[in-house]
Amino acid sequence: MCDQTFVAITFGPCDSCSENRPLMNLYIKTEPINYCSLCMEIMACQDLAGGETLNSLKAETESLRKRLEEERKKLHDVELEKVAEKAEALSALNLKTRRTLKGHANKVLCMDWCKDKRRMVSSSQVPAHPVFNSSQEHAVSMPTTWVMACAYAPSGCAIACGGLDNKCSVYPLSLDQNENLAAKKKSVALHTNYLSGCTFTNSDMQILTCSGDGTSALWDVESGQLLQSFHGHSADVLTLDLAPSETGNTFVSGGSDKKANIWDLRSGQNIQSFDTHESDVNCVKYYPSGDAFASASDDATCRLFDLRADREVSIYSKDSIIFGATSVDFSLSGRLLFAGYNDYTINVWDVLKGTRVAVLFGHENRVSSLKFSPDGTAFCSASWDNTLRIWA
């Protein structure tokens, strides 16, 4: 495995306008050039000689796209499943519900674990918003009906959540159970459509959000300032996940446009894009090594995409699975992929061999969210049947 890192200047003085801006790294005839996005567009438009129309450019793009696909296919020399035949078979899993958490009065939409491996925050359809420790600790009232995203801060001292109110708000957690947490709320992010996902980056100070308005954004918690925004999806962005890689500078997002895109946090650029899904991408999750990611979609499949090979390497699907997958997560070693579906089940897939290892029943309505605890000892599934279940 090589170190896939190269130093690219992504922020600094533009070569043409000399202003400090996020840069796009281009190669014109093998010469590296660093232009800001405005100058790049100007340059590209200048190349539009007389007689060239948007249509002709589109046609040229299409042929280039086809060429790219052909090149990609040439590299597809071996299937994951064939190589994985050498991997040892998995022993039968004995997964059962170990805890059922029943504090919500309505559909549970999202949940997140705290770094202490025991606590979690969950959000639901009605204004009460508990923080659990297997016994309910806090409840926060939210002035909105659907709270679709929630996240625990790495320090464990705050939570962030948002939904149909188009905002992401941060609530510091205090010890006093009776204290009204809503009073200390801090509005951090503001979008023009519903908030579908949020997560803290490596500290309590920054939040990454994605929204139904088709954009994702990075915010500074203290000042509420927008640090970077990411445009490129042509429909609602439904999910995002931060990369666990060493340089820690990228994240993946999935949307209603059936695409999953990789972004650079510093420059705001869309680095890679994958569009083999046939329907909305509901959830994306990085493989533990950071070299690949899995996605769950309404087309009832989960897929594994390799970032270095720039293509999809595996599909996890079965004829008898008809309903869309809403959420995925990997076990700690990355060998197992757990996916929650709209038919109330959780299917467990062998990532390498592509086969289904187990199916877990228990929920009585859709599984909306599924996450592993930070140390991998258990995972929690949230469902529209108003409960959360911890499986181990």
Place this chain on the structure above:
Amino acid sequence: MTISTLTRGGAQREQQHCLRKMERVIIAMQDPDIGLKMRNQRLLITVIPHAMTGNDIMEWLIQKYNITDEEAGHLGGLLVQYGYIYPLKEPRSLILRSDDSPYRFQTPYFWTSSRWPASELDYAIYLAKKNIRKQGELVDYEKQNYNLLHKRINHTWDFVVMQAREQIRASKQRRKADRIVLECQEQAYWLVNKPCPGAFDVFDLGPERCNVLNSRVILNSSLLFFLLRISSVPNNSLSSHFLLSLSCVCSFMKFCDQYHQHDPIMSGCLPSNPWISDDTTHWTINTDLVGTPTRLRVERWSFSFMELLNDCLGRREFMTYLEKEFSGENLCFWEACEDLRHGESSKIILKVEEVYKTFLSPGAARWVNIDSKTMERTLEGIKQPHRFVMDDAQMHIYFLMKKDSYPRYLKSDLYKNMLSKAIVPQETKKSVFPFMRRQRHSSPSPAMVSQATEDNGKAKGAGPAATNSGTLS
């Protein structure tokens, strides 16, 4: 029947996908060659044609999809819930029984996907028919709906009653078997489309998702992006960008292998998984700054440099090693850069100055060794400080540590001692009385712990489970 098809709302695409797939299953089930064998069922004194038992349905599903009983039951149950199969006995209970209870396929006219959304007028006619046929046949929620509709579409009420009467008259002229079948079909349709409050509602979907936003803007920018990215790169270097599949695939296998023992779901955890046995020993022996770490944890530090740095105990050990080698400033510099990158925006300028003073200025107390080009660039960048100004330098130092200090640390005595001291907890024997559970207590909240350390001013190995008396709740 006067059921009209209104135009569909835009956001129900996902629903339509599933419904189409279910319909394909249903059609396969009705196939004369590979489908279910249907027969006549006796319902009281009438004979209903083309019916099948719950058992038949389950067996067909098991055979076709090669799945277990439980899954077949679950899938069949969903088909019933969505109205594609309806029960003949006990029509209000939409579940699949795996015995010989009779079921029938719903006619495509009444399929959920073709008759959606159900029109109010049709519902009113249906309820009126029921009311006229037998007084008191309407259930509570149906009575409420009836009254609501009566108020809402009062202007067409005459039409409603007239239609209801006409339909009743027409049905009286049919054969008994046909009449029963049609009544059952209609009832099943309305049970799915207007369910009893509290029962499962097929049309309960999440918030609307719009599909295509301002595509013109996106098209322009993505066009440019594509053109510039592809056309300016020489032909053969396209392939060099993407690694060969084989090496990627092998790397997955290697990773899974390496972490196999560390995955609690695959290999269990020692002494036992706290969620299963209610014994929190596993967590107490793995707290952040525990005195003696476990063997698995120390082994994990050798997997990658990132693993070592991510574990605070590992990082502390590495720092001790570096101090011995007089290169501790590298790690300090890296940590300071991380703090800069992820910290508050308001403190950026301050932090950049401090980093410069401590690590980069000539004659600094903890000067770090960066190559001259990177140093030049960084010093230029410091003139206009921003969050990422130290990135180049940070990466340089990171790779320095990774390629040089890290491998030597793994071979050092310090690490080897750690490894030999590390504990391997004994696996707990399963208790004789498995149903005897330990008392569960709440663990201290991280919010509380951080406040306590602030108050005390001490930071004695504080982690979320600092007090060892905290057991699982």
